[in-house]
Amino acid sequence: MQQITADLVQQVIQPRPTESHKGTFGRVMVIGGNQQFGGAAIMSATAAVYGGAGLVTCATDLFNATSLHAQLPEAMVLAATDKAQMATLLPKMDVIVVGPGLGTDTWGQTVLQQVFQQVQPQQVVIIDGSAIDLVASQGLTLPQAQLVLTPHQMEWQRLSGIAIADQQVACNLAVQQQLQATLVLKSARTQVYLPNGTVWENTVGTPAMATGGMGDTLTGVLAAFAAQFKPLDQAILAGVYTHSAIASELAQQQYVVLPTQIARQLPFFMQEQARRG
Amino acid sequence: MQQITADLVQQVIQPRPTESHKGTFGRVMVIGGNQQFGGAAIMSATAAVYGGAGLVTCATDLFNATSLHAQLPEAMVLAATDKAQMATLLPKMDVIVVGPGLGTDTWGQTVLQQVFQQVQPQQVVIIDGSAIDLVASQGLTLPQAQLVLTPHQMEWQRLSGIAIADQQVACNLAVQQQLQATLVLKSARTQVYLPNGTVWENTVGTPAMATGGMGDTLTGVLAAFAAQFKPLDQAILAGVYTHSAIASELAQQQYVVLPTQIARQLPFFMQEQARRG
């Protein structure tokens, strides 16, 4: 198992090219947020914007539109159930996050199935939270795409069938390779399983991160990084590290670190890395 | 009467264990917030999140969902009158706050009664504000649980029958022991009556705290502390002190201290205590 280092992050986060425009830095769509868990989609979209994605759209229950825009007018919003708009916009996306606050009821199932039907092979699709649970419980086939799965250990148990106690690297790797997806297995020490079969361990992080919404924020960071940095493998590794490294910095002074605090720190942390790289 | 000291707080707030996840730090549900008093539930939930509770849900009039999420996407939200969801989620909670902004009309009564019916003995239930008034006016029986009552002096008069002028320690203690609840009796110098019969006095605080919503914020602090720290007695004492100590610090520079300002300071104050402990 290899370790994700600050060096790697600094190689990934390069100064932006002078001749660029918002399209250069990618289009991200965050899909999720039912009435109960709307905050999750907001936190993901917030991290995507502060993480530097060029354009961010949040497809959600419109119940969440006002609270999203009250804090993040930078994002666009649409009803996740609006088939016409989704069919128009989804193909234009570089990166899709599906799952934060999606829930597992009929609404979430309907949204997830439509997304899976429309996803295209060249798109990066980050599948999180409820979406992972739905794949497991409904036996859904993962779409052809550049997949990134971000389960915590219990979600991974449900999806992989490997009990938490048995989630050793070799077992995880075998299932991940079958799934043909990048696996970001979240825990106190998150592991990343890449399509090339290498396995990476996050070396930073803090128990101050153990609070609701932290995983939602991670999906936004990963989306922003995937939208801006190539290759995807490096972008994901750097995103995982960045999310935890910011938390560790904030935890110097904070007993608990809120997910939205991490998002707001992204532009500063990223600029430091770009300088050092 | 014993005094709550900084030493006690520093013994309670320990550095978080490295091997932990959000479940380690407890599930809190704040129940309250009708259309008029929605801010009270928001302030309680805000303090619970910033105070480090692992997962916070706010069960409220959905009228308040957008304003909650506009400032605190970290919390989940549901309709307090949704019997099915409440029946599913309430049993999973470690700590329940009921009362902030609940109101005393039919809506509040209905919500309170359902909560009391579903509470389980091992749960910590913090009963505040309108909920205390309803218990008094409706003659409700308190549920079997680890109860914490947080009345101010007028609410305590209504509940206990002891006029404010007569609220001496001995009288208060007698009724509190009958109620089999922790009593946090709020005043310019708040007193805490523990189930073991000891009585504690808060030694910090400032008149800059005398503003609407301060008690709602206290419930969120107590909930976060009860969710993270054991035993409950110590957690409550430390929470009472922390709430006032932050206010006193802010009051060095502020003529009035807003409840949400205290909430946002919690992560910093708690980290200082964890360092010193």
Next chain:
Amino acid sequence: MQQITADLVQQVIQPRPTESHKGTFGRVMVIGGNQQFGGAAIMSATAAVYGGAGLVTCATDLFNATSLHAQLPEAMVLAATDKAQMATLLPKMDVIVVGPGLGTDTWGQTVLQQVFQQVQPQQVVIIDGSAIDLVASQGLTLPQAQLVLTPHQMEWQRLSGIAIADQQVACNLAVQQQLQATLVLKSARTQVYLPNGTVWENTVGTPAMATGGMGDTLTGVLAAFAAQFKPLDQAILAGVYTHSAIASELAQQQYVVLPTQIARQLPFFMQEQARRG
């Protein structure tokens, strides 16, 4: 004409008594905010809360409830057209602000008339903006109360019949004495006409204050000061000065000063004055 000085403000803003509670610092109701001008009521309520009023309620078009609570959960909210609630709550208020964002259409007229009918002689009633225009255009009789009128020069022209060019002290004083109200006549150099016939001039202020919402914020400051400090005359003078003095401080670094920025600075400015007094 006398000048309002920092000395006067420091005599008014005294350190808070240790034995106090939120009731000590008064109950304020801000009445206003139709759908178009909802921000005005929000800004007034915000200044009232940050200015130290013990309890603040905003009676408004409920259309504004969510945006209010999204930034100020400390305030309570109710529908200004809810006759039953208004009849219950208005008599409990120490200070009433009516006018910010009220508008002059039927909704505003209805609300204003009900307020005027219910006001009681001992209450401080601050009449601003649209409410002044309505008094002028509808020929409404001012209620028996401790009245404070806060017109800018054009509103004063409409109410008093004195053209702006003719608004000399003697003329203004004559009408103000007839109205039996404190007159805060807003301009680049605001004047205050007290019931005792003395006239005061504000000596601070900056053109950086010339932006929409500044007057709404002033009503909130005046309400908070009237709720906390006696006698009323001194509270009004100190409030006028404080509002402008904070703006002048911020204008050292800002080309324009936003009304909500002044509100958020109130606790700090007031504490400085209390220290010096």
Next chain:
Amino acid sequence: MQQITADLVQQVIQPRPTESHKGTFGRVMVIGGNQQFGGAAIMSATAAVYGGAGLVTCATDLFNATSLHAQLPEAMVLAATDKAQMATLLPKMDVIVVGPGLGTDTWGQTVLQQVFQQVQPQQVVIIDGSAIDLVASQGLTLPQAQLVLTPHQMEWQRLSGIAIADQQVACNLAVQQQLQATLVLKSARTQVYLPNGTVWENTVGTPAMATGGMGDTLTGVLAAFAAQFKPLDQAILAGVYTHSAIASELAQQQYVVLPTQIARQLPFFMQEQARRG
């Protein structure tokens, strides 16, 4: 091609006259924001307020009213489709921004046509985003007014018929002169074509600005500057520079700069320029 310099900006941004009121600094209306793109109108209005416009109204889909007021109570709001209110208010405006988040569907078309019908020759009308696309696709005649067009290169291609690769100064100038409008042609190095035939190049800016909403914010800055500073040509040049100069300053520490961060910095940057001028 001439370069916009800091000197020019410092000549434009003069200290405010002492004898002034909010009317002195102009009335701005931002028209835009359908349900999907409501954030665009919010960002434009935010920049207009922080940029010092005296009074700012946002005419939008009322779906956006709450999220606007949750962060910017300083602005007024109305339904862009309310013909009566629009007919009353539009003629009172000094500067109109139409386009941010307007969209190109029927709603946007209806709003744009009504605005074009009511605009008066002396008004400054800033036409942005969807409004430019609608002019191009619907073959709308531009109204008689002091027009400012703010297309990015693709929008300019649609409007002018000049392919991006062919957008040389001479070609652009020819079309701009025909349109009798100021042209702000946005790119990594924005150009400004004035009615007098001079062409100016922005000399500051950073790729950290390449993110969604940056152009919406620019419209608000231009509106605020046009409302306060004369002549219009100089105001537009100074506005373009200011928007980018703030971004460049923030980009010293930030990898990406959010549009709302630029807006909030306006009062500070403008005061520095006024001091130096």
